[in-house]
Amino acid sequence: MHYLDNLLLNTDSYKASHWLQYPPRTDATFFYVESRGGVYDRTLFFGLQTILKEYLGRPVTHAHVDEARDLFAAHGEPFNEAGWRRVVDRHEGRLPLRIRAVAEGSVVPTHQALVTIESTDPDAFWVPSYIETLLLRLWYPVxxxxxxxxxxxxxxxxxxxxxxxxxxxxxxxxxxxxxxxxxxxxxxxxxxxxxxxxxxxxxxxxxxxxxxxxxxxxxxxxxxxxxxxxxxxxxxxxxxxxxxxxxxxxxxxxxxxxxxxxxxxxxxxxxxxxxxxxxxxxxxxxxxxxxxxxxxxxxxxxxxxxxxxxxxxxxxxxxxxxxxxxxxxxxxxxxxxxxxxxxxxxxxxxxxxxxxxxxxxxxxxxxxQRLDRDTQKFALKCSAARVDGCWIDVYKEPVTDKGKTSKRGRMTLARNAATGHYRTVPLADEAVSLDVADAPAGYEDAMVTVWENGTLLRDWTLAQVRERAAAERL
Missing domain, CATH: 3.20.20.70 (Aldolase class I)
Structure with missing residues (x-):
């Protein structure tokens, strides 16, 4: 096994302990990715498909769990061995996640949700947080x-x-x-x-x-x-x-x-x-x-x-x-x-x-090379959790930096077909996408489900991505 091939080790050390830190009876979480501003006032969304195919496309195995268990034990971190073994046994090693995103090649203003990630197995509500480190590297291709x-x-x-x-x-x-x-x-x-x-x-x-x-x-x-x-x-x-x-x-x-x-x-x-x-x-x-x-x-x-x-x-x-x-x-x-x-x-x-x-x-x-995550101030944050069967808003609002205030609730990105204007809008509880009745007038859901429970549902070609990007002008 190549030393970087274990998905369970493609994370930050402190992530190994986070499954113990959520409120009791949490059974679902919802995260999103956005550019919180930066050098440019809009970003060209691209590269999620690379991450999904390269890293999430390979199932987790019991050998991966063994390696991660031993490393974190020596490293000084608790590790959810039982939880990961359930993922291997129940889901054949495929992560129980739903990932939705705007179409690659879209040019979207900053301060809008570009990707959402949510858990699909109540026993694996902690998985979206675990892969934050990996998914947030999306900042680089974007x-x-x-x-x-x-x-x-x-x-x-x-x-x-x-x-x-x-x-x-x-x-x-x-x-x-x-x-x-x-x-x-x-x-x-x-x-x-x-x-x-x-x-x-x-x-x-x-x-x-x-x-x-x-x-x-x-x-x-x-x-x-x-x-x-x-x-x-x-x-x-x-x-x-x-x-x-x-x-x-x-x-x-x-x-x-x-x-x-x-x-x-x-x-x-x-x-x-x-x-x-x-x-x-x-x-x-x-x-x-x-x-x-x-x-x-x-x-x-x-x-x-x-x-x-x-x-x-x-x-x-x-x-x-x-x-x-x-x-x-x-x-x-x-x-x-x-x-x-x-x-x-x-x-x-x-x-x-x-x-x-x-x-x-x-x-x-x-x-x-002369850029970093702060060039466009990329962040991946939790915005909702289901506790005791009810969805609650999860957000941060630091008094010392209002620019780091995060979004609340389950959400999607909507687009006005006539004007091309984008808005991040709420999703109804348990809804996967934006219902027409809930959409602002003239808006439709701009996100599609690209990944669900180990399956890639949208497989863009570079030709399609190029066509979208070329259609956008300043």
Whole structure:
């Protein structure tokens, strides 16, 4: 057994004791997940299916219970061995839970319930709390998808302002460079996949594998041949131009795209002399589009200077919106890119009269790693418990931080079909979903049951998720 494969150990230590802490005669609990605000005022919901398939899809066994019992005994925590053995014997190791959620790919304002989790076996009312640690890691794919989605909105705005061809270009404008900067292979897979909800460009191979494994997508993203510093500097400073020429001869074909990092020594000399003079005719004759990659300095200033120098060498055409589009060459900026610098670069080059067509971006740490649970203030909280046969509200309301006040009661997320507005609304006692008679006028239940008692009931494809996300605009 792999040491991380035991679901009973995929929790926090103190969770092992919580089954003893609820009021006597508790026989059901209800939890929910929300973003309590944060950097963005809305989030793109994505990634629950990955967690359900990877972690809840494998039944708990008596061997898992044995291992957890022994570990917690040595660790100093009580452990509900009898309760877990009932789950194994009564439910064949499938967790007695109902999980409902908004459809993946939906863009929902903050402060709304996104997921609800409730127990379905009175003897296992404590199970939703036990898996909080695991389920709350949903914050990561949602936050990456949200950062990526907002970057897509920015890029769309500038394309619509400066380009004749928005829809064909947009999916390839932000490339995922983040695999080497994350904390684990799993982070690369989940984060890389989350970016692919919004874009088609990636160098994070693990994200492709996750799309195939969890969302039925045989090939979720694409890349091109590209140089790194070692493949350029291995030729030596005196033969820098030979390194660039080799890239052309290896990869430049009519209609192809090849990217070449060009700042190992002097980006401005490389652009103006090596690319703009020595190799100019070879670039044109190849029929390829050569993408020059700066990798240091002030991003907005360096990109602007590179475009100007490439313009001097290769010229441009003026598109239907009056902006310049370079001939034969483009620029990709992958150093120092985050949502703020991306917008600053686009503002700078737009002011200089250059179309967004001329640029692509790579984002690494700011896309997959420079974020945490508090970026969107994610929380998973208990909101109701059934004690002595009656549902009671469960909530917190700390006097020192009203922002941490939690929701009360059983609930679902409702959506107004006409306006697209979302509201978290109460559920009647024992109701699974929102009854039409109880719904606010014009609203319908926006949540569906995705998981119940060990069975996945909704199995979204990445194509479906992408369609929902693309339909949403700022």
């Amino acid at each position: 936050t990456v998808a949200t950062v990526s989605w907002h970057a897509r909105q920015t890029l769309r705005q500038f394309l619509e302002r400066t380009s004749d061809d928005v829809e064909a270009q947009l999916p390839f404008k932000l490339h995922d460079f983040g695999a080497r900067g994350v904390s684990s292979a799993e982070s690369a897979a989940i984060g890389g996949l989350s970016h692919l909800v919004n874009f088609l460009g990636t160098d994070t191979v693990a994200g492709l594998l996750a799309a195939r494994a969890y969302y039925h997508e045989p090939m979720a993203g694409f890349s091109i041949p590209a140089a790194e510093h070692s493949t350029i500097t291995a030729w030596g400073r005196d033969r820098e131009v030979d390194a660039y020429r080799n890239m052309l001869r290896q990869f430049a074909r009519p209609g192809s795209i090849v990217a070449v990092v060009s700042d190992s020594y002097d980006i401005f000399k490389a652009v103006s002399e090596h690319w703009g003079q020595t190799l100019r005719d070879e670039v044109i004759e190849s029929g390829a589009t050569v993408v020059i990659r700066p990798d240091s300095g002030d991003p907005a200033d360096v990109v602007h200077q590179c475009l100007q120098r490439l313009d001097e060498a290769f010229g441009h055409v003026v598109n239907g919106k009056g902006f310049k589009v370079l001939n034969h060459v483009r620029v990709i900026q992958g150093d120092g890119i985050d949502p703020t610098s991306l917008r600053a670069i686009l503002e700078r080059i737009t002011s200089a009269g250059y179309a967004t067509d001329n640029l692509a971006f790579g984002m690494g740490g700011a896309l997959l």
